[in-house]
Amino acid sequence: MSITRIQNANAFTGTIPADNFANATLDNVTLLPNAPLGDMVLVSSATASSSASIEFDLSSYKEYKFFFVNIHPSATTGNPLFQFQCSTDNGSNYNTTITSTHFRAGHNENDADQYLSYNTGKDQAQGTSFQSLTDGDVGGDNDQCQSGMLQLFNPSSTTFVKHYIGHNNSVHANDVCGTVFSAGYFNTTSALTNIKFQMSSGNIDDGKILMFGIN
Amino acid sequence: MAQSITRLSGVNSLSGTIPATNIANSTFDNITALPSAVPTGKPVLLSTATASSSSSIEFTSGIDSTYDIYQFEFINIHPETNNVKFTFQSDTGTNTNYNQTITSTDFISQHNETGTTTELGYAIANDQAQGTAFQPIGQLIGNDNDECAAGTLQVFQPSSTTYVKHFIANTNVYRHDNYSREHFTAGYFNTTSALTRFRFKMSSGNLDSGKIKMYGISA
Numbered sequence: 001m002s003i004t005r006i007q008n009a010n011a012f013t014g015t016i017p018a019d020n021f022a023n024a025t026l027d028n029v030t031l032l033p034n035a036p037l038g039d040m041v042l043v044s045s046a047t048a049s050s051s052a053s054i055e056f057d058l059s060s061y062k063e064y065k066f067f068f069v070n071i072h073p074s075a076t077t078g079n080p081l082f083q084f085q086c087s088t089d090n091g092s093n094y095n096t097t098i099t100s101t102h103f104r105a106g107h108n109e110n111d112a113d114q115y116l117s118y119n120t121g122k123d124q125a126q127g128t129s130f131q132s133l134t135d136g137d138v139g140g141d142n143d144q145c146q147s148g149m150l151q152l153f154n155p156s157s158t159t160f161v162k163h164y165i166g167h168n169n170s171v172h173a174n175d176v177c178g179t180v181f182s183a184g185y186f187n188t189t190s191a192l193t194n195i196k197f198q199m200s201s202g203n204i205d206d207g208k209i210l211m212f213g214i215n
Numbered sequence: 216m217a218q219s220i221t222r223l224s225g226v227n228s229l230s231g232t233i234p235a236t237n238i239a240n241s242t243f244d245n246i247t248a249l250p251s252a253v254p255t256g257k258p259v260l261l262s263t264a265t266a267s268s269s270s271s272i273e274f275t276s277g278i279d280s281t282y283d284i285y286q287f288e289f290i291n292i293h294p295e296t297n298n299v300k301f302t303f304q305s306d307t308g309t310n311t312n313y314n315q316t317i318t319s320t321d322f323i324s325q326h327n328e329t330g331t332t333t334e335l336g337y338a339i340a341n342d343q344a345q346g347t348a349f350q351p352i353g354q355l356i357g358n359d360n361d362e363c364a365a366g367t368l369q370v371f372q373p374s375s376t377t378y379v380k381h382f383i384a385n386t387n388v389y390r391h392d393n394y395s396r397e398h399f400t401a402g403y404f405n406t407t408s409a410l411t412r413f414r415f416k417m418s419s420g421n422l423d424s425g426k427i428k429m430y431g432i433s434a
Contacts, residue, residue: 040257045434067432069283069371070378105320105337105399111344116322116337143407147371147381169381169401177318179401208283210434
């Protein structure tokens with residue numbers, strides 16, 4: 001028997017109205033197209049397991065937001081700092097020029113000291129080192145770790161410098177709660193192509209990094 | 216008798232595939248929910264609470280290993296009592312003591328409406344050293360009709376049974392004596408027990424009005 005018409009379909013164009021689709025929850029859909037959602041999109045994530053470093057490719061999102069969840073160093077000595085750098089040559093070199101600020105607030109568990117101060121030892125003035133996002137060390141006791149976030153703005157720009165803003169909290173090996181604000185810019189008009197995270201000494205023993213893109 | 220339709224315009228005559236252009240609603244306006252298999256990877260609104268002369272606001276469900284980060288948004292938190300702090304605490308299991316051990320820092324920047332005073336400094340009154348009190352994340356909040364506090368709080372992996380649980384808060388308050396005052400509060404719950412619930416309250420009096428939203432963020 002011939003189909004004479006689909007209910008409500010346009011008789012001339014064949015267009016089927018949305019009301020004709022029964023499944024409002026799209027149960028069989030497992031992936032969304034790259035439509036402009038206008039909000040945070042999970043781009044990638046990585047879980048450390050005695051990792052020397054964690055690297056991500058950067059592309060054309062206007063802003064990247066990284067969350068650091070329970071970053072735990074392998075080293076229990078040597079003041080391991082959590083730090084990052086970016087590459088302009090697809091990861092061959094991580095030594096882009098940075099000018100940055102770094103200040104911290106701290107309070108130890110025995111209440112002996114509180115502080116709020118600028119940290120001249122962790123900022124950079126046209127330096128090419130890895131930029132520290134923590135202060136002192138991240139403690140290596142089994143329950144000690146660091147969490148926080150980093151925003152990186154428009155890394156693909158070939159016109160402007162690339163700003164970043166980081167805010168992290170850690171437990172130091174000597175049982176101090178240390179919160180760090182570090183901000184600055186990569187002083188280059190080349191596009192940043194990759195980002196690398198590492199400890200200043202030893203490996204990233206455990207922890208997760210979530211990378212979101214925002215357009 | 217009307218002529219029979221043998222095929223729809225644009226439809227592949229062999230496969231029967233209907234092209235996307237034949238579907239009228241490309242914005243899917245009628246879709247009300249996505250299946251769980253779709254990885255949206257963005258903050259998911261888990262719960263919203265609206266204060267109405269409330270002694271406290273609690274979030275007691277949905278806080279588990281599903282999300283790596285729980286983010287709370289505070290919108291126009293208005294106290295009934297003048298010159299009070301906005302505070303929070305956490306608890307484990309189904310306990311209701313809200314007295315987990317916290318070590319924390321707090322510093323502020325502030326500026327009054329007359330432009331005569333500016334300040335950036337550590338706020339000793341709001342930190343804790345292995346304390347179990349409610350943690351202030353906003354201080355000196357006024358209760359005039361237009362005075363309130365707003366901001367965010369992130370708690371990292373509260374379900375961990377290995378690590379301490381870090382939190383980072385950033386709020387701005389309208390002081391009772393007409394200052395804009397920004398708080399930067401951070402610290403950790405010094406426990407390896409999973410945190411399952413959070414309570415928010417003023418240091419004195421009720422939460423007269425305001426809204427708190429809880430989001431989950433994960434990979």
